[in-house]
Amino acid sequence: MEQKTKISAEDGKQDLMITREFDLPLELLFRAYVDPEIIEQWMGTKVLKLENKKHGSYQFETKDADGHVVFQSSGVIHDLSPDSKITRTFEMANTPFGVQLEIYEFEKLGDDKSKLNMHVIYESAAQRDQVLKLPFAQGINMAHNRLQDIVSKLK
């Protein structure tokens, strides 16, 4: 079966490539990365700050039901060309993953088809591999979040 999302991560390298084709016009795909309200919907995090311009910066934050901050990420936008490319850094606060450089390329494939190439470069190969293992950790967070949701409904 053809996979819509592909990951290419060569052994021992400190970068990876994520590619995805969307049944969306290029403009709508790009908008999903620059409109704070839309980012909040699909990323599931609050957008505290987002300056969509060269030398701009951004800050995301997620809180649990009790208002405790459970996730914080931020970075600077090195460069941005509308409907084409975003180059930015990304770092999750309070994690050992370090900072990563992200290069997003948005490509038009047709009127209602577009493609995202996301090139991510980590500080080291070891750090990249740590991030690749992250979904394991998120499994735990999801279990905890569900617990918190249920507990808060009981109150």
Next chain:
Amino acid sequence: MNLRRDVFQAIADPTRRAILLLVASQALTAGAIAANFDTARPTVSKHLQILTECELLQQEQNGREIYYHINAVKMKEVADFIEPFRKMWDERFNKLETIMKKYKPK
């Protein structure tokens, strides 16, 4: 043992991935593992059974208790953990696509 159990199928489930992460640092009893989840105890037992059947977990008798620990050899077969990572992005992108298909410019 059911040899037809697929390792990737086993780790496709978030609770099972969380269980693997838990026991990665230390061997734990079924009770200690279950205490970490909001899922019902029999459900956790079922997850442990599946993980044991596909040899990602191993059981070890210690006195009256059975401890579960990670089978490092089998874990290595799980192609660098890339599949769960890919799935995570795939789900995220699916959400983006669904939201943008409904999107009406203001």
